[in-house]
Amino acid sequence: MTGPLSDLGRASLTSAASSDDAAPLPDARLLSFNQATAERASLPAVIETCARHGVPGIAVWRHKLADTGVGTAARLIRDAGLSVSSLCRGGMFPAATAAERAARIEDNRRAIDDAATLGAEILVLVCGAAPNRDISGARAMVADGIAAIVPYARERGVRLGIEPLHPAFAAERSCVTTMREARMLCEPFAPADVGVVVDVYHVWWDPERAAEIAMLGNRIAGYHVNDWLVPAKNVLTNRGMMGDGVIELRRIRGEVERAGYRGSIEVEIFNESIWDMPLDELVCLTRTRFVERV
Amino acid sequence: MTGPLSDLGRASLTSAASSDDAAPLPDARLLSFNQATAERASLPAVIETCARHGVPGIAVWRHKLADTGVGTAARLIRDAGLSVSSLCRGGMFPAATAAERAARIEDNRRAIDDAATLGAEILVLVCGAAPNRDISGARAMVADGIAAIVPYARERGVRLGIEPLHPAFAAERSCVTTMREARMLCEPFAPADVGVVVDVYHVWWDPERAAEIAMLGNRIAGYHVNDWLVPAKNVLTNRGMMGDGVIELRRIRGEVERAGYRGSIEVEIFNESIWDMPLDELVCLTRTRFVERV
Numbered sequence: 001m002t003g004p005l006s007d008l009g010r011a012s013l014t015s016a017a018s019s020d021d022a023a024p025l026p027d028a029r030l031l032s033f034n035q036a037t038a039e040r041a042s043l044p045a046v047i048e049t050c051a052r053h054g055v056p057g058i059a060v061w062r063h064k065l066a067d068t069g070v071g072t073a074a075r076l077i078r079d080a081g082l083s084v085s086s087l088c089r090g091g092m093f094p095a096a097t098a099a100e101r102a103a104r105i106e107d108n109r110r111a112i113d114d115a116a117t118l119g120a121e122i123l124v125l126v127c128g129a130a131p132n133r134d135i136s137g138a139r140a141m142v143a144d145g146i147a148a149i150v151p152y153a154r155e156r157g158v159r160l161g162i163e164p165l166h167p168a169f170a171a172e173r174s175c176v177t178t179m180r181e182a183r184m185l186c187e188p189f190a191p192a193d194v195g196v197v198v199d200v201y202h203v204w205w206d207p208e209r210a211a212e213i214a215m216l217g218n219r220i221a222g223y224h225v226n227d228w229l230v231p232a233k234n235v236l237t238n239r240g241m242m243g244d245g246v247i248e249l250r251r252i253r254g255e256v257e258r259a260g261y262r263g264s265i266e267v268e269i270f271n272e273s274i275w276d277m278p279l280d281e282l283v284c285l286t287r288t289r290f291v292e293r294v
Numbered sequence: 295m296t297g298p299l300s301d302l303g304r305a306s307l308t309s310a311a312s313s314d315d316a317a318p319l320p321d322a323r324l325l326s327f328n329q330a331t332a333e334r335a336s337l338p339a340v341i342e343t344c345a346r347h348g349v350p351g352i353a354v355w356r357h358k359l360a361d362t363g364v365g366t367a368a369r370l371i372r373d374a375g376l377s378v379s380s381l382c383r384g385g386m387f388p389a390a391t392a393a394e395r396a397a398r399i400e401d402n403r404r405a406i407d408d409a410a411t412l413g414a415e416i417l418v419l420v421c422g423a424a425p426n427r428d429i430s431g432a433r434a435m436v437a438d439g440i441a442a443i444v445p446y447a448r449e450r451g452v453r454l455g456i457e458p459l460h461p462a463f464a465a466e467r468s469c470v471t472t473m474r475e476a477r478m479l480c481e482p483f484a485p486a487d488v489g490v491v492v493d494v495y496h497v498w499w500d501p502e503r504a505a506e507i508a509m510l511g512n513r514i515a516g517y518h519v520n521d522w523l524v525p526a527k528n529v530l531t532n533r534g535m536m537g538d539g540v541i542e543l544r545r546i547r548g549e550v551e552r553a554g555y556r557g558s559i560e561v562e563i564f565n566e567s568i569w570d571m572p573l574d575e576l577v578c579l580t581r582t583r584f585v586e587r588v
Binding site for chain 2 (some may be wrong): 044072128168171172175180181205206232245246248
């Protein structure tokens, strides 16, 4: 209550357990390591390290996939005995011209092809931001874009997962910011074709969070964990390892489980310090925190 | 659709006019200069500069008020012919212990006294963050805190304005993040006693924005303008001068006006470059942009 930059209410990081919290996970069986967590490592290195540490799943990013080649990547993953929880990312539908929007849809079709080749459970859609100041216009372009790719994805057995991003990314990455809005975008389609990816970093603050997760039910196409660090600096790389921030992880997992979700849980952390860790240590820490804190 | 840090969808800052947009403001009659915009200047300097540039209103911060003294400040403001749109800020209700919560409520009473002395239209409430990982528990503390101060404020003729903050501040400044939630918090009280402050920076992204502003109606207790800059860096100081970012300012003003709001419009910008400007230039630029871009 002093200066504009004071933060009297800052979280003191003590935990508040509740009977709504999920029970601790018995093991790492549901863990999927999203390779964005090891941004500086190659896909083959991530595959090898995950397999060695008993991490059963990975999530693949397209820019890393391009370095390795989709055929080689699919073979390496299969040979290592890993499953692929998701391919990141499609989406980015809004653009200033019809030609550019068509090019984005075509690029999404290539992503769907890759997801099918990898046997990924879903293709994650980060929907994109407005090319101008018209955020509601951009939302309409997202709805159009999704409608344009659903038949192609269905034919190839690839489920689409719309990931609402934290409102801090509304200007640059996704005009779709809440689970409610993502749920509305799903409604024209079957749950097997289009669902919603729930990432705690993006949704932990939402006053409708518990109600929306319950309403999503079998629309939940993925669950991502990490943490929200305080004080927040750069909002993109402010994610932390589970347990290092303020997100009530067991409360939210309880909500997701009560909604019926039984799928893999991806660890996805964008953070310079995490990226600087040796890959071996990082995967080991991820696995440990997954069991202890998720 | 390349790396995790790419931003293909970044706004290109062209404008998309619509018939829903408000007409340009004819003059600066509704302008109130929030002194957080001139964080490095004293209150007497802000008062003198606003008066000289024909800015009719100011919003006062308590840490600056403490430097000047509330009696002196009230006299300076009155002598300069300025009105006070708001005093910033009360709130910050959640705390780990009952004693600390009681102290916060007592501090809010002092803020109400100051608002009454200044003749401020409202006391802005920034509600505070959870002292632990329990955001819904913090929300209950906020509701309790507001209920505790409403009678005191009503007796002194001070209206309370709940300001939902952008979700990026949920961990450090306000567990109240959406207009919908702020509206629910108001409902036990008369609109003359408790309303909602709509700040474009905090609400521009909200898919429920237009509907919520319409539902607020005479609950709108203040309207704040600034802009959301891209690329976003530090989310606290990412605000820009109106016209420099991606917020559709005339669209939102149209929504606020259709809801019936006719009060002052505060310019509140937290930004290091803005704070580095000479005060005279800053107030002149603010007045110009207010008429041209708000």
